[in-house]
Amino acid sequence: MQPRRPEGFDGLGYRGGGREEPGPGAKPYSSSSDLSHWVSSPPDIPGSRNLHWGERTPQYGAGPAGTPLGGVGLNDEPYPAGAGTSSEQLNRFAGFGIGLASLFTENVLAHPCIVLRRQCQVNYHARNYHLTPFTIVNIMYSINKTQGPRALWKGMGSTFIVQGITLGTEGIISEFTPLPRELSHKWSLRQIGGHLLLKSLTYVVAMPFYSASLVETVQSEIIRDNPGILDCVKEGIGRVIGMGVPHSKRLLPLMALTFPTVLHGVLHYIISSIIQKFVLLVLKKENSQSLPTESSNSVQSMLDAYFPELIASFAASLCADVMIYPLETVLHRLHIQGTRTIIDNTDLGYEVLPINTQYEGMRDCINTIKREEGMLGFYKGFGAVVVQYTLHVAVLQLTKIIYSMLLQNVA
Secondary structure, eight states, rough: OOOOTTTTTTTBTTTTOOOOOOOOTTTOOTTTTTSOOOOOOSSOOOTTOOBBBBOOOSOOOOSSTHHHHHHHGHHHHHHTTTTHHHHHHHOOOOHHHHHHHHHHHIIIIHHHHHHHHHOOOOOOOTOOOOOOHHHHHHHHHHHHHOOGGGGTTTHHHHHHHHHHHHHHHHHHHHSSSOOOSOOOOTHHHHHHHHHHHOOOOOOOHHHHHHHHHHHHHHSSSTTOOOOOOOOOHHHHHHHHHHHHOOOOOTTTOHHHHHHHHHHHHHHHHHHHHHHHHHHHHHHHHHHTTTTTOOOOOOOHHHHHHHHHHHHHHHHHHHHHHHHHHHHHHHHHHHHTTTTTTTTEEETSSSSSOOOOOOSHHHHHHHHHHHTTTOOGGGGGGGGHHHHHHHHEEEEEEEEHHHHHHHHHHHO
């Protein structure tokens, strides 16, 4: 399961451009202990993203204050008076901007892709599976034309609420239990088990609120009333106590949803962790082989300090989403069943369709999709994933270009 904030972005300072400046004993980026331990991300809820590393990406190595990368000066010349302060301010501003751009992409710019992706996943009527980005873009245009832009950003507020609930839940559980929220480099199997148990408990607590958020995301704008900001919380609590919005008898109990929800979240988290650590190690190795020399420029050195974590988190999120996409399709169908949800017709881009599935559980859902829709039925709406990550790459590249231009102008 998956929230959506960029790895390495703490809201005030990007990891690597953090609020604390490294002291004289700080280690260079190529140090063998930079990635010796990692910190878990906020809990993943299906459809959102995941995982942060404990080590900040260092901007400066050991050496005199204001001397980057372990005492090697930019072009072997010391900074003029006042240059260190202005460079420090630029680095903090740039780190914040880079993280904010990634946050904006994952939570706002990519939200229409998440809406279409989920609508396609739960639409068992669909004849067009939208496996490519070309067909999904056409449907986005049709829905925007008939219902307006609001139809593509529906449910965005509830996704932020779910992320807040998961963050708070994980923090509270870790404070009142011995379950570790972080894993040090001296981890043991017992610590890993406790850490994954903490994740699992967080997914269970957030599950009813995620169900309510999913309904808001896929419900057609044509027939729904304007939801309130806290409707997601109200309906989630109502789902737990059996009160609130009426549901059909086909609604699956929360106990039946617990296993697939936890399975999806834990698998997504594990895959993201492994991929992210691997990519960071590869980038670390490449950077260690290209240490600054007399010909190295400040722009590339500073870019190397900021972008490895963003690249690693991007690759981790993409791989995890692709690998467990079939399980996510099953999970969303189970969550949406019996909620009396009306979705948009993803074949035409207009009209609406009811969700009238009658799955008995996870196994029955898998067998039914395989029998009636084929193996590709598990990948309905996959084109939206391609569009989503293409947008993410474009924003990251644009941010990198802008940052390079700023640094060159300052230099």
